[in-house]
Every structure is written in C-alpha cells, then in structure tokens.
Amino acid sequence: MLDLDRLRALHAVATHGSVSAAAEALHVTTSAVSQQLAKLERETGQKLLERNGRGVRLTDAAHLLVTHAEGILSLVERAEADLEAHRGVVVGELSVAAFPTAIRGLIPAALASLRAAHPELRVLIREYDPSVSLPLVTRGDVDLAIVQDWNNEPIPVLEGLVKxxxxxxxxxVALPAGHPLAHREVVDLKELAGDRWISSTPGSICCDWLTHTLRSFDSEPRIDHMAYEFATQLALVAAGLGNIILPRLGRCDVPEGVRIVSLRHSLSRRVYAVWREEAARRPAICAALDALRVSARPAVAAPA
Incomplete structure (x- = not known):
C-alpha cells in the first residue's frame, strides 16, 4: 500500500521544484524528504528522481504517480474536513495569508475573537499580496487567503478554489492641504487625472489598478513616488508630493497637511477570503470567515 506521507513528499517536490523547497513547504528537513522518496522508490520498485545538474527532475513514473497523488491527497483533505464538520468543533491549525492592510485592519480583532471563542484553534498569519497568496492556497501551503480586487478590475480566482x-x-482620495481642490467635500477622479500621484510598488494590484483607472480618463498617470505602506504614502502626501487613493481599511492616523475627500463615483476594493474546495466544510474556516466579517464592519465604516 502506498504511504501517504511519501506521496505527499513526492507531490511537494513536483509542486515546488526541488527537494529543499519541498522540505521547507512541509516544515521538515531535506534529509527527511529524501528518505521518504527513497522509501517510495523501494515501495514502488520505480526510480522517481534523476539528477539534473545540481538539482533533480521527476521521471515519467514519478509524474504518473504525482497525478494519482493529487487526487488521493485531495480526497484525504476532503475526508478530514468532513470529519471536522461532523465533530462540529473548531480545533487544530489554520494558516492564513493576507495582504498588509488586512493584517493591520482586520486580523487583530478577528484573531482576538477566535481565540476567545475557540481556544483550541491555532491561527498562523503570513503577509503576502494576492498574487502570491492565491497560488499558496492552490498548492495547499496555506489554508486561507485574504485577498482584494477593485470593483472596476476584478482578479480571477483559480479553479478548485472557493471565495x-x-x-x-x-x-x-487623500490630497495635500494646499491642493486647489482640498477644500471640496467631493471630487470627481477625472478632475485629478493630470496630478502627480503616489502609489504602491510596481506590479502590485493597487499600482496596476491606479494606472488602469487613470488611463481610462485619457490621462497617462504621473506616479512619481512608490511606497508599499499607506502610512508612508500619507507622509508623502503631507509633504505636498502627490495624491493617493486611500481605502478606508488602509486608513491609519492622518497627518497634518492631508485632506481626505470623497469621490463622486464610488471606487471600492472587494475583500474576500479564498480556500480550497476540499476544505470547504472545515469549521475552522467557517469560524474565521465569520470573525473577519464582524471585524470588518467598523474598519470600513464611513469616517465621522
């Protein structure tokens, strides 16, 4: 009979590309993965790995076995989720990947609520952009991802995932206090299209979205400064260096010299959780989703 731990080791090598990367993903030593693979080769009577320069590559037999391993491991995860659901108890470990402002604006209150209600649940948090966290969920490296997209530029959710x-x-929009429109209660984004802007780092969802949105007004964006955190961006706005689009979840203490103005045509980020179909019945995922929704209510409410 094929051993699940050995199949999991082979599947991890196929997924992550090397024995060392598989060991890191499985939280074991490289030696432990190598031993599991050696035992699997003896168990199957097939050579599974071949030297490829300084690394390894999977043989045809290994690729065949990995195809079956994906189905087997998926069934095992579904069975474990069903058993947890049958017990109806929120226990075990839940790994969560989230983008930075969700970690600051949602996670602390949600985790405090989960710890009080479900003390036997251990939640592990990792900070990643959606472009990184979605593949991590697909591969099974994390259980839950908190991701975002914009209402005028959605991102696709990969097959096999539920959101x-x-x-x-x-x-x-956050404007320098000296901006000609800073006295207004409401502005139209196209009135600001020719301004200088501050955004997050290149390739991030927010930077790509700002570029796309401003171009929709026939204006090539002038993004002079890039910083990842909203607190840093606000400091640049206070210095009169540009404007930023500021989601309410990302709002921290607004410094002197910054004026927050509403947009006439509403722009918003949609924040949602993503998990694998096989794990959909896990009570821990349901409990985490409920806690995140409750913690979001005050975080995104209209400022007084």
Whole structure:
C-alpha cells in the first residue's frame, strides 16, 4: 500500500521544484524528504528522481504517480474536513495569508475573537499580496487567503478554489492641504487625472489598478513616488508630493497637511477570503470567515 506521507513528499517536490523547497513547504528537513522518496522508490520498485545538474527532475513514473497523488491527497483533505464538520468543533491549525492592510485592519480583532471563542484553534498569519497568496492556497501551503480586487478590475480566482466575501472597502482620495481642490467635500477622479500621484510598488494590484483607472480618463498617470505602506504614502502626501487613493481599511492616523475627500463615483476594493474546495466544510474556516466579517464592519465604516 502506498504511504501517504511519501506521496505527499513526492507531490511537494513536483509542486515546488526541488527537494529543499519541498522540505521547507512541509516544515521538515531535506534529509527527511529524501528518505521518504527513497522509501517510495523501494515501495514502488520505480526510480522517481534523476539528477539534473545540481538539482533533480521527476521521471515519467514519478509524474504518473504525482497525478494519482493529487487526487488521493485531495480526497484525504476532503475526508478530514468532513470529519471536522461532523465533530462540529473548531480545533487544530489554520494558516492564513493576507495582504498588509488586512493584517493591520482586520486580523487583530478577528484573531482576538477566535481565540476567545475557540481556544483550541491555532491561527498562523503570513503577509503576502494576492498574487502570491492565491497560488499558496492552490498548492495547499496555506489554508486561507485574504485577498482584494477593485470593483472596476476584478482578479480571477483559480479553479478548485472557493471565495467568500468579507467586506466592500470604499476608497477616498487623500490630497495635500494646499491642493486647489482640498477644500471640496467631493471630487470627481477625472478632475485629478493630470496630478502627480503616489502609489504602491510596481506590479502590485493597487499600482496596476491606479494606472488602469487613470488611463481610462485619457490621462497617462504621473506616479512619481512608490511606497508599499499607506502610512508612508500619507507622509508623502503631507509633504505636498502627490495624491493617493486611500481605502478606508488602509486608513491609519492622518497627518497634518492631508485632506481626505470623497469621490463622486464610488471606487471600492472587494475583500474576500479564498480556500480550497476540499476544505470547504472545515469549521475552522467557517469560524474565521465569520470573525473577519464582524471585524470588518467598523474598519470600513464611513469616517465621522
């Protein structure tokens, strides 16, 4: 009979590309993975790995076995989720990947709530952009990802994943106090299209979205400064160096010299959780989703 731990080791090598990367993903030593693979070769009577320069590559037999391993491991995960659901108890370990403002604006309150209600659940948090966290969920490296997209530029969810809405995060614009429109209560984004802008780093969802949105007004964006955290961006706005689009979930203490103005045509980020279909019945995922939704309500409410 094929051993599940050995199949899991082979599957991890196929997924991550090397024995060392598989060991890191499985939280074991490289030696432990190599031993599991050696035992699997003896068990199957087939050579599974071949030297390829300084690394290894899978043989045809290994690729065949990996195809079956994916189905087997998926069934095992579904069975474990069903057993947890049958018990109805929120226990075990739940690994969560989330983008930075979700970690600051949603996670602390949600984790405090989960710890109080379900003390036997251990939640592990990792900070990643959606472009990284979605593949991590697909591969099984994390159980749950908290991701975002914009209402005018959605991102696709990969096959085999399920998503659940957490909140709608409305965005305002932050202007330097000396900006000609800073006295207004509401502005139209196209009135600002020719301005200098501050955004997050290249390739991030927010930077790509801002570029796409401003171009829709026939204006080539002038993004002079790039910084990942909203607190840093606000400091640049306070210095009169440009405007930013500021989702309410990302709002921290607004410094002197910054004016927050509403947008006439609402722009918002959709924040949602994503998990694998096989794990959909896990009570821990349901409990985490409920806690995240509750913690989001005050975080994205309209400022007083």
């Amino acid at each position: 659940g809405a957490i909140c709608e995060d409305v965005a305002d």
